[in-house]
Amino acid sequence: MVFLLLLLVSLGVFVCSCARLLKALSIGTGDNRFDNWGARLRKVLIIAFGQSKLFRDPVAGLMHFFIFWGFVILLSAVLEGIIQGIDPQFTLKALLGPLFPPLAVSQEIIGSLVILSCLFALTRWYVLPPKRFYGREITGHIRREASVILLLILTIMISMFGANAARMASAAQVDPARFVSGRLAGFFNGCAPAHLWFERFWWIHILVILGFLNYLPYSKHLHVLTSIPNVFFSSLRPRGELKALSFTDESAEKYGASDVPDLSWKQILDGFTCTDCGRCTAVCPASITGKLLSPRKIIMNIRERTSELAPILRKRKPSEELVTHRLLDSFIAEEELWDCTTCRACMEECPVMIEHVPAIIDMRRYLVLTESRFPKELISAFKNLETAYNPWGFDPESRMEWAQGLDVRTMAQSDGKPEILFWVGCAGAYDSRYRKVSRAMVTLLNAADVKFAVLGTEEKCNGDPARRSGNEYLAQMLMTENVDTLNRYGIKKIVAACPHCFNTLKNEYPQLGGNYEVVHYSELLNQMIGSGRLKFSTQVAQTAVFHDSCYAGRYNGIYDAPRRLLAHSGVRLTEMARSRSKGLCCGAGGARMFMEERAGKRINIERTEEALGLNPATIATECPFCLTMLSDGLKAKNSDERVLVRDVAEILADALL
Numbered sequence: 001m002v003f004l005l006l007l008l009v010s011l012g013v014f015v016c017s018c019a020r021l022l023k024a025l026s027i028g029t030g031d032n033r034f035d036n037w038g039a040r041l042r043k044v045l046i047i048a049f050g051q052s053k054l055f056r057d058p059v060a061g062l063m064h065f066f067i068f069w070g071f072v073i074l075l076s077a078v079l080e081g082i083i084q085g086i087d088p089q090f091t092l093k094a095l096l097g098p099l100f101p102p103l104a105v106s107q108e109i110i111g112s113l114v115i116l117s118c119l120f121a122l123t124r125w126y127v128l129p130p131k132r133f134y135g136r137e138i139t140g141h142i143r144r145e146a147s148v149i150l151l152l153i154l155t156i157m158i159s160m161f162g163a164n165a166a167r168m169a170s171a172a173q174v175d176p177a178r179f180v181s182g183r184l185a186g187f188f189n190g191c192a193p194a195h196l197w198f199e200r201f202w203w204i205h206i207l208v209i210l211g212f213l214n215y216l217p218y219s220k221h222l223h224v225l226t227s228i229p230n231v232f233f234s235s236l237r238p239r240g241e242l243k244a245l246s247f248t249d250e251s252a253e254k255y256g257a258s259d260v261p262d263l264s265w266k267q268i269l270d271g272f273t274c275t276d277c278g279r280c281t282a283v284c285p286a287s288i289t290g291k292l293l294s295p296r297k298i299i300m301n302i303r304e305r306t307s308e309l310a311p312i313l314r315k316r317k318p319s320e321e322l323v324t325h326r327l328l329d330s331f332i333a334e335e336e337l338w339d340c341t342t343c344r345a346c347m348e349e350c351p352v353m354i355e356h357v358p359a360i361i362d363m364r365r366y367l368v369l370t371e372s373r374f375p376k377e378l379i380s381a382f383k384n385l386e387t388a389y390n391p392w393g394f395d396p397e398s399r400m401e402w403a404q405g406l407d408v409r410t411m412a413q414s415d416g417k418p419e420i421l422f423w424v425g426c427a428g429a430y431d432s433r434y435r436k437v438s439r440a441m442v443t444l445l446n447a448a449d450v451k452f453a454v455l456g457t458e459e460k461c462n463g464d465p466a467r468r469s470g471n472e473y474l475a476q477m478l479m480t481e482n483v484d485t486l487n488r489y490g491i492k493k494i495v496a497a498c499p500h501c502f503n504t505l506k507n508e509y510p511q512l513g514g515n516y517e518v519v520h521y522s523e524l525l526n527q528m529i530g531s532g533r534l535k536f537s538t539q540v541a542q543t544a545v546f547h548d549s550c551y552a553g554r555y556n557g558i559y560d561a562p563r564r565l566l567a568h569s570g571v572r573l574t575e576m577a578r579s580r581s582k583g584l585c586c587g588a589g590g591a592r593m594f595m596e597e598r599a600g601k602r603i604n605i606e607r608t609e610e611a612l613g614l615n616p617a618t619i620a621t622e623c624p625f626c627l628t629m630l631s632d633g634l635k636a637k638n639s640d641e642r643v644l645v646r647d648v649a650e651i652l653a654d655a656l657l
Contacts, residue, residue: 003085003206010210017217018225021272024310031264033233040232043353048231053351056582057279063117064351067153070114071224073106077160081205093175104177107160112180115157118150125150142220142276149221155208162201170194220276227352230273233266234353239344240507240555242361245472256366256470259326260306261313263359270354271303280346280356285585286339290600293339295346295356301331302359328363337363338375341603342468342590343550348581364470374469381594382471385478389460390426391594400456402428402435406442410456411489419451420524421491423505425498426461427624433631434624440653441497441521447535447656448528452495458485464500467508469591476512479504483514493517495524497649499551499558499623500589506556520552521649522561522622529568536655539570542617544651546573547607547630548583549623562622562648569655574614584610588625608633612643619645 046052051068055061076092083090093100125143164181168174169188176182188194216224223230237243245255257263280295281287287294305327328334337360346356367373384393400410402424411421422445428438445452460478467475486494494516496502506518528534544566552558559580566573578584587603597603608630611619619634621627630645 006206006210007082007085010214013214014217017214020311021217021222021226023314024272024306025265025268027261027306027310027313028263028265028268029261031266033235033266036236039236040234043234044228044232047351047353048228051351053349053353056349063120066110066113066117067121070110070117070153070157073110074114074157074160076103077107077111078209081160081163081202081209084202085206101177104175105179108178108180111157111160115154118154118157122147122150145220148215149219152208152212152215156205156212159201159205159208163198163205166194166198166201170198220274223273223275223352226269226273227275230269231353233269235355238507239347239557240503240551241511242358242467242508244476244508244511245365247473247476254366254370255472256364256369257359257362258328258366258370260302260309262366263302263362267355267359267362268302268306270356270359271299271301271306273352274299274303274354275352276300277351279349279351280354283345283349283582285341285343285345285587285603285606286600288584289603289606291339292333292599293336298332298336298356298360299354301327305331328366332363334367334373335599337367338595339599340590341550341585341587341592343585344554345550345582345585348554361468361470365472366470368470369473374471375595377595378469378471378591381465381469381591382474385461385466385474389478390430391461391465392426392430394430396460397457399424399429399459400454402430402438403442403454406439408442409453411453411458411491412456414453417490417492418453419493421486421489421494422452422454423462423494423496423498423501424454424459425496425501425624427628428497429459431624431628434627434647437497437624437627437647437649440647440649443653443656444525444528444534444649448525448533450524450528450533455485460485462501462504463508464504465591465594467504468589469594479509479512479514483509483512486514486516491516493519495519495521497521497622497624497647499549499556500625503551503555520556520558520561520622522552522558522565525649525652526561526564529565536568536570536652538655540651540654541570542572543615544571544573544618544620545576545611545614545616546579546620546648547576547586547611547626548580549621549626550583550585550589552622553583554581562620565648565652566620569652571618571620571651573620574616576610576614578610586623586626586629588629593625593628602633602636604629604633605636608637612637616643618651619643620648620651621645622648 051061051065054064080090080092092103096103125146129143161181161184164178165184166188168178168182169185170193174182174185188197216222260268274296276296278296284293284295340357340360342357342361344357347354380393381391384391388394389396422441424438427434460482462482463475463478466478494505496505496518499520502518502520505514505516509516525534546563546566548559563573584607585603586607587597611630619630621630627645627647634643634645
């Protein structure tokens with residue numbers, strides 16, 4: 001009777017805690033995440049149960065894998081203990097019969113591994129804590145809370161082994177499947193009656209489990225409950241797509257997010273799911289180089305503000321003081337949001353699929369569209385995009401000057417539809433350095449006998465700088481005008497050299513009716529090589545390191561294509577430690593290309609130093625922003641002029657000679 005009362009009270013408190021969390025989610029805006037259950041369940045199997053994200057850090061990943069699966073497998077032992085509180089004679093062995101030995105062996109193995117993992121984790125916390133918690137990110141409460149959870153898990157495991165051992169000792173019969181507990185049974189010989197030890201261990205086991213259950217909703221380990229739902233509800237949209245704002249409601253008082261109720265329920269769930277592990281901040285280029293931004297802090301601030309505001313909103317209308325005390329400014333500083341390069345490294349590392357970048361962009365949108373607060377450098381960029389259709393303010397009529405001396409046709413000049421449209425981009429048309437890449441592209445396309453055309457003066461900025469800097473209205477204006485032009489010409493296939501153009505055309509133009517087959521130039525040229533249309537007569541015998549563009553790599557999964565092109569050209573490629581999905585941003589994404597970098601170390605310097613550490617002859621890139629940032633990094637380091645930054649297309653064009 002005591003146990004039943006305790007069980008009912010514990011479950012009641014737990015249900016009330018869960019109801020509180022669900023009500024907190026309800027203060028957010030709607031977001032349909034209930035589509036395509038098959039894909040969502042596959043993601044849960046791979047990421048949640050397979051722990052695939054955690055294995056990006058092999059040591060911590062293996063440790064967490066055993067703890068996680070310990071919980072899953074040992075739920076059977078927990079269930080057995082609870083039923084024994086009602087029926088003391090109940091055992092899984094009697095219920096399962098011949099199926100019991102494999103389960104018992106699994107419990108013994110996993111239980112032992114969980115104990116070892118917990119001991120290792122405790123040692124790691126106090127002897128050699130993870131580097132991601134060094135500096136301002138480590139606080140005493142994080143270590144204390146982690147220790148409490150690990151000690152509770154240890155107690156659950158030890159009490160389970162103790163109860164199993166005492167039960168076998170009292171029955172004077174050792175179960176061979178319980179090979180760990182069986183060895184421990186001998187310790188009870190000569191002690192007080194073994195059945196009393198069984199009851200003691202059983203009560204410890206049950207009390208700690210029920211206490212642990214009700215502690216979780218109020219601890220940083222709430223992710224034990226929310227991580228699987230958060231993975232299930234994670235976005236199935238293309239990784240490079242930002243959700244569009246609707247401007248059809250003219251009565252809307254604001255756009256973007258200034259406080260928790262402006263965020264979606266999924267973004268609030270992200271806050272509750274954050275494990276406080278710091279993996280996101282450890283790979284953030286802004287944080288690495290000493291800037292204010294910490295992706296971990298952004299998400300934890302969402303959780304803190306939700307916990308503060310939700311109970312009040314559920315009871316009454318918030319006071320004016322509570323409204324002015326909001327997520328933006330009161331918890332998250334404007335500077336933090338503008339530090340973000342939108343490189344997506346935080347989202348790539350997060351083991352529970354938290355979506356940091358969309359939340360940051362939503363707050364940027366509020367600053368720009370509702371309060372007109374943004375870095376002063378963006379004033380000219382926005383004006384230039386609106387009036388000259390490029391961020392630098394060059395004359396739109398000069399957009400074709402890059403092609404002087406080349407036989408490049410515009411769509412207006414083409415007879416019939418070309419095989420492909422070459423999207424030149426603003427950098428490819430106006431930047432004096434990147435014009436060479438556009439010309440190299442023409443050389444390669446002609447060598448492959450690809451019938452192509454360009455839009456010429458009809459092409460406008462794709463909208464990426466405006467959208468990533470929060471000026472969604474300007475972005476949609478540019479995107480809509482480009483879609484109208486592309487659809488008027490009946491364009492079906494587009495190749496882009498700039499990953500930012502490529503990502504926006506491919507993943508975001510469909511929002512506005514622009515549905516095209518969009519390929520990055522590295523993909524197209526590999527196709528041309530594979531079909532025999534593009535051949536090389538020489539080899540570029542030099543050593544190079546390759547810098548992955550965030551918008552080609554993490555956003556669109558293009559890692560091998562540019563490397564294969566370098567191999568075809570004869571380049572000897574060496575890899576930086578931070579490469580592929582772990583590559584470090586150049587610092588120009590998220591419209592940072594058009595803003596000054598005043599705090600901390602420059603991100604491009606950090607990346608340039610890493611590249612120079614391998615003593616390359618060439619730093620190879622696939623993006624105009626990366627090329628500019630790394631070239632500036634070389635100048636700042638006073639590097640030997642024999643080290644060059646070159647686009648893959650330029651290197652490949654050399655191999656045609």
